[in-house]
Amino acid sequence: MADEQLEAPKSEKKKGGMLKWIIILVVLLGLVAAGFFAWPIIKNQLLGGEAPANATQETEAQPMAPAAQPGETELVTLPTFVVNLADPLGRRYLKLTLSVEVANKESAEVLGKSEAKVRDAIILLLSSKTFSELSSIDAKLELKDEIVKRLNQIMGGSSILRVYFTEMVVQ
Structure with a gap:
């Protein structure tokens, strides 16, 4: 009878010790899984991430904008755009006013004449x-880059240098 009382506490200690190791193992596996899924986010936000492989190819394929002198460029302000966004419920809209930097006065005049196409x-x-x-x-x-590309297609060349957002509201 005394032997039975001595053996019972030993088996309870083994179960408690084993349970502790299982809990530690589960916690460690959870931390490893969290780190695995969080690494891409941490890499992109904190370390700056890597540029996509095709990003350098795209910039090389694009024709370079003409080297305009600082005094030659002109800014043309376009009328405000108000559009519905392509969200599923269609309840969001964008209000955008932008200015376009063109290479010279002739380009500014052509842009003004092509306002319907541009809009x-x-x-x-x-x-x-x-x-x-x-x-x-x-x-x-x-x-901004997409707008510059589209406007250069309309203008027939690379007379659009940059686009500046002067007002942008998404609601």
Whole structure:
């Protein structure tokens, strides 16, 4: 009878010790899994991430803008654009006013004469975007590049140098 009482506490100690190791193992596996899934986010935000492989190819394929003298460029302010975004419920809209930097006065005149084409191209581009596609800084910079490309297609060359957002409201 005394032997039975001595053996019972020993088996309880083994179960408690084994349970502690199982809990430690589960916690460690959880930390490893969290680190695995969090690494891409940490890499992109803190370390700057890597540029996509095709990013250098795209910049090399694009024709370089003409080297305009600082005094030669002109800014043309376009009328405000108000468009519905392509969100599923259709309740978000974008109000955007932008100025376009052109290479010279002739380009500014051509841009003014092509205002209907310019507005059409920009409205189509903006209305195809969703809120999530416009929420980050990188997305806004990409939108600027897309607008420059579209305007240069309309103008027939590379007379559009840059686009500046002077007002941007997403609601």
